Amino acid sequence: MRQSGGRVERLTWAHYVAQGKGLLDHLGFKRAHIMGGCMGCCPVAAFGVAYPEATLSMVLFWPVGGARYRIGSHQRFAEHLGFVQQNGLAAVVVVVAEAGKSFGADPRGGPGRP
Helix, strand or coil: CCCCCCCCCCCCHHHHHHHHHHHHHHHCCCCEEEEEEHHHHHHHHHHHHHCHHHEEEEEEECCCCHHHHHHHHHHHHHHHHHHHHHHCHHHHHHHHHHHCCCCCCCHHHCCCCC
């Protein structure tokens, strides 16, 4: 059996953002409209935060799951925002550290958690 000679490294949204920015620079684009769907929403949002001067606009779309899934997702975001408004961001940090649950299991901590 062959074993990989390659390295293993953790990839984050920042890696994808840096790659996208590098591609734009290589092609000579100073600014661009950035678009992502489903899991692509996360790196697009991260790109906009990291490089606001290079982001003309962002289009984020969520094409999966149908109406029930989307309605449930909107409810989870509403629950998260309500929790933040009532308890503050410090409480979100506590929830994430203690519970470690996904957004679907416990929306209080917000999206983007493991």
